[in-house]
Amino acid sequence: MLKTLGVALGAALLAGVGTLAQAASISGAGATFPAPVYAKWAEGYKAATGTNLNYQSIGSGGGIRQITANTVDFGATDKPLKPDDLAANNFVQFPTVIGGVVPVVNLPGIKAGQIKLTGAQIADIYRGVIKKWNDPLLVKTNPGVPLPNLPITVVHRSDGSGTTFIFTTFLASKAPRWASQVGANDAVAWPVGLGGKGNEGVAAFVKQTEGSIGYVEYAYAATNNLIYTQVQNKAGQFVSPTASAFAAAASGAKWQSAPGFYLLLIDQPGAASWPISGATFILLHKDQKNGKDVLKFFEWAYKNGDAAASSLSYVPLPAAVKDLIRKTAWSQVK
Amino acid sequence: MSDASISHAPPPRRTVARGALLSTLFEGLCFSAATALLAALSGLLIALFIGGWPAIKKFGFSFITTVTWNPVTEVYGAAGPIVGTLITSGLALLMALPVAAGVAFFLTELCPAPLRRPIGTAVELLAGIPSIVYGMWGLFIFAPLFAKWVERPLMAAAPPGSIWETLTLGIPNGSGILAASIILAIMILPFMAATLRDLLMTVPPAVRESAYGLGSTTSEVVMKVTLPYVRRGAIGAVMLGLGRALGETMAVTFIIGNSHDFPTSLFASGSTIASTIANEFTEATSDVHLAALIALGLVLFVITFAVLALARLLLGHQGDKA
Numbered sequence: 036m037l038k039t040l041g042v043a044l045g046a047a048l049l050a051g052v053g054t055l056a057q058a059a060s061i062s063g064a065g066a067t068f069p070a071p072v073y074a075k076w077a078e079g080y081k082a083a084t085g086t087n088l089n090y091q092s093i094g095s096g097g098g099i100r101q102i103t104a105n106t107v108d109f110g111a112t113d114k115p116l117k118p119d120d121l122a123a124n125n126f127v128q129f130p131t132v133i134g135g136v137v138p139v140v141n142l143p144g145i146k147a148g149q150i151k152l153t154g155a156q157i158a159d160i161y162r163g164v165i166k167k168w169n170d171p172l173l174v175k176t177n178p179g180v181p182l183p184n185l186p187i188t189v190v191h192r193s194d195g196s197g198t199t200f201i202f203t204t205f206l207a208s209k210a211p212r213w214a215s216q217v218g219a220n221d222a223v224a225w226p227v228g229l230g231g232k233g234n235e236g237v238a239a240f241v242k243q244t245e246g247s248i249g250y251v252e253y254a255y256a257a258t259n260n261l262i263y264t265q266v267q268n269k270a271g272q273f274v275s276p277t278a279s280a281f282a283a284a285a286s287g288a289k290w291q292s293a294p295g296f297y298l299l300l301i302d303q304p305g306a307a308s309w310p311i312s313g314a315t316f317i318l319l320h321k322d323q324k325n326g327k328d329v330l331k332f333f334e335w336a337y338k339n340g341d342a343a344a345s346s347l348s349y350v351p352l353p354a355a356v357k358d359l360i361r362k363t364a365w366s367q368v369k
Numbered sequence: 370m371s372d373a374s375i376s377h378a379p380p381p382r383r384t385v386a387r388g389a390l391l392s393t394l395f396e397g398l399c400f401s402a403a404t405a406l407l408a409a410l411s412g413l414l415i416a417l418f419i420g421g422w423p424a425i426k427k428f429g430f431s432f433i434t435t436v437t438w439n440p441v442t443e444v445y446g447a448a449g450p451i452v453g454t455l456i457t458s459g460l461a462l463l464m465a466l467p468v469a470a471g472v473a474f475f476l477t478e479l480c481p482a483p484l485r486r487p488i489g490t491a492v493e494l495l496a497g498i499p500s501i502v503y504g505m506w507g508l509f510i511f512a513p514l515f516a517k518w519v520e521r522p523l524m525a526a527a528p529p530g531s532i533w534e535t536l537t538l539g540i541p542n543g544s545g546i547l548a549a550s551i552i553l554a555i556m557i558l559p560f561m562a563a564t565l566r567d568l569l570m571t572v573p574p575a576v577r578e579s580a581y582g583l584g585s586t587t588s589e590v591v592m593k594v595t596l597p598y599v600r601r602g603a604i605g606a607v608m609l610g611l612g613r614a615l616g617e618t619m620a621v622t623f624i625i626g627n628s629h630d631f632p633t634s635l636f637a638s639g640s641t642i643a644s645t646i647a648n649e650f651t652e653a654t655s656d657v658h659l660a661a662l663i664a665l666g667l668v669l670f671v672i673t674f675a676v677l678a679l680a681r682l683l684l685g686h687q688g689d690k691a
Binding site: 067093094095096097099114188193194195196197217218219220221222223224225228229230231232236239240243244247 | 437438439440441442508509512513516540542543544545622623626627628629638640644647648649650651652653654659
């Protein structure tokens, strides 16, 4: 009986190995922010071509380490690598979808989009310099809005995150004091406030604390109907975070003059541009053995994946940017 | 089926040989299992040390004495998370211990027989709930209620200028050191209650019944007879609960407020070693940042090891006595 069992097991094992060898598959690892859209694309790609895509959302840092060590076919990161780092590792880098960061507030009687903030004001709030909602500086940009005499509770992300990187980069670009005292990174030494884990943690603290301000990913704010604020862009306009405002930021950006697509969509030109945007990126080696298979997947995604991305509140890349990526980045993969 | 018929009538000589072989195999297996565990433990310690070395080399002793934790300037000091870990675990233990003891006493001395099994099973089930569930419950259900019914009344009642005012400073939104400690207490409670109950069960019925026979009340039996009987073991159980509290990650991360500074009041934000690692590990791209997080892991390892070693010592004495 044992023998029969052994034979059966052996046969099952062999069969398993056989099926593994048959099915082609691509593996990727990295940023958590685009994981839902990559999963949805993978589903569609599998249905269309039969090729599996296995994406592990382990964080940008892990994604960069894994592709450097060649344990996956591509890495994904929210924080683009600088051209020097790309050259040192023989990497190709390109963006896939656009997202952004949205300030959210909890104030009695205030509706979404009612409050207008400049980058410098947000930086002063997050530095703990503007302490009350009825601060004269805030009243000046919000005439007619009933700003309450409430202390401002600052909420930030506690986990290292591309969202924090984009947000703090924006603050650093708008406020020299922020740049010199705090700086921009995935995680920073916050001068004030409390940290929530993930978008849901920040949103929960904001919801539970009257007079609070936090920041979350656009996709999270959009699907959960949070009370967002308007933010002033480079053209001096106050804009609301909408899909078209992110698309405007991506179209206005000068991708042609950004080697390795190292470009943060912070404070881009255009009257309709949302100032706190950012793309998420893919990394692969120029000379890895299945680089073409990886590109086939992203070619399929660029062609057929825009609707899926929009349905998840990501913003697809403009067609011109996709063409530029095909010409300048993908052509380097052997 | 054929196996069964063979074992019914085995030739005696072969049985001895087979028995000896099986016995050797069994001993070998047990030995390798035990040494594999030891090897894994020391491997882990060595890996943590090597991984954390760049940070240890760069910051030296100041790594555990400074409060600055700044990923931008790459200066890391773990004093905030270390203190946060010790405070939350200590508070959790203070809150959980009396309740756990009460549950254990009730189950062994007072509980009507039909209720004993359901309550016992419930305690064991509670011990098996994943910590992320406690975290989400803590953030979405517990925190708003805690803010409304505990934090705000306490803040309002604190006399101005007193120590109570200092202790209750902060944002009353249900997050912070005290809230995290309460969640931790709820998490370690079932574990400690179950261990204490099992310990109290080991008291021989003759001992307990003699005490009752001498006319002792239930509380006298518990305080003067059964508890002293298992005292050392009970301390060990408490230490194991503390060990769990020290390393608890997700539930605390959700609710503690995650500030790397020293917590200055019960309602202030803080952080623990485990929550800091969980927060920053995934996106730590720079080498020193990663090394600092691994070195944090080493510090936690040392703290937990000290606690468990203490427990081992106390449990060992209990074993001698039994």
